[in-house]
Amino acid sequence: MSPVVKPKREKFTLSGKSLLLILTIASVLLMLVTYGTTAFDGPFHSAVGAVIVPFEKGIGRVGEWLGNRREELERVTSLIEENRELREQVEALTEENTRLTQERYELNELRSLQSLSDEYEAYHKVGARIIASDGGNWFHSFVIDKGTNDGLEIDMNVIADGGLVGRISSIGPNWARVTSVISDGTHVSGQVLSTGDTLIVSGSLELYAEGLAEFSQLTDDEEKAQVGDKIVTSQISDKFLPGLLIGYIQTIRQDNNNLTRSGYLIPAVDFSHLSVVLVITDRKNTDYDS
């Protein structure tokens, strides 16, 4: 086997070590520059947007089809049992629904009395399809099929199933990468809906395997927060709009310092089955200006 590079090697005498050195310096420079600034984001993101993303849009459908076939095979046996259970659930839910409709009617009455506007419905939203994962197995981020051309910007919040998914962390003309709130190293400022006490929600790959995320620094002197309470994004977060549902408290424990409490929460969004998300085009800091 004659290596492809052999014939050329006589002309260019660039040895492996010097090539390695040059590219090492290049990568280290890239890391330093991207650590401090966003100077390289523009050209790189436009380039991959032109080359990679159009293909991902098309091929993503092939992958989806393959995934669906596999799921069909896996689930045919369990479907019959599931169907029976679901029928029972439908019965129960229909009953609950009628009760809730009545309660909603009452709630609307009370709301209009207090002249509260429903903040969730007030946001402007754009739907987007998930076309690719980030290509690795370590972080929970994914690529959606809309970008700056559709009016999206970095830091816009992304929701699905009525809960917070994450925010846009990098963007190109026709794509955007969404980093989810359960991604390792992501921290969101939140609050317990019922008491208004603030806390920090942190994602962790390890906990996500069990379907959980972590919260800490809950200042709750009177121990009012209960298991099952809703956690929403707080007013003081600088990237996330207030009042977006993050999840439900699963366990609470007292910290060793006896001042704060921490524990686990169950995210409101099922991150493993996302296919369509909503991007909220109102941004927190633009709200400040207006």
Add this chain to the structure above:
Amino acid sequence: MIHNKSVILQRICIAISIPACFILQSSVFPHISLGGVSPNLMLLLTVFYAILYGENTGITVGFFCGLLIDIFSGNLLGFHALLQMYLGYACGQLCGLFYPEDIRFPLVLLTLSDFTYGFGVYVFSFLLHGRTHFSFYLRSVIAPETFYTALVSIVFYSLILKVDQAFENIRNRSDQTIV
């Protein structure tokens, strides 16, 4: 002339296979993932090209493969590029030490590289953040990824080998006509 042309054509083929495999890895394999992970095709390309064509090819392919991963998933541009580049360089040192038709050697090398790569990512992106529970990461990401990558590599290796032999045939034929 034909010889040079086929070398250039082969390089173009290598260059195209990188984005093609990235698209496969990010758009198709997540839907047919095993145990929640998809195979690491970028590393697969780096290792196989490095052991077939030597250290220079290994370094270059590793750099660009890593850069693609960086753009779409990393926070620091250049981290995965650096990691994969060095793996490409290391595998390139072993170029020419084996018969390409025997898949066992590349398979073992890929498994070792994938493990090293996973360990590197764990140390620099997780351990430095205080995530010390290594056995979890080994069990849920590194080991399944290595296994799945080794599994699909059997198909990919024979494909890469076929393309390589096709170019080799073109070159042999052109040499004969000149003589």
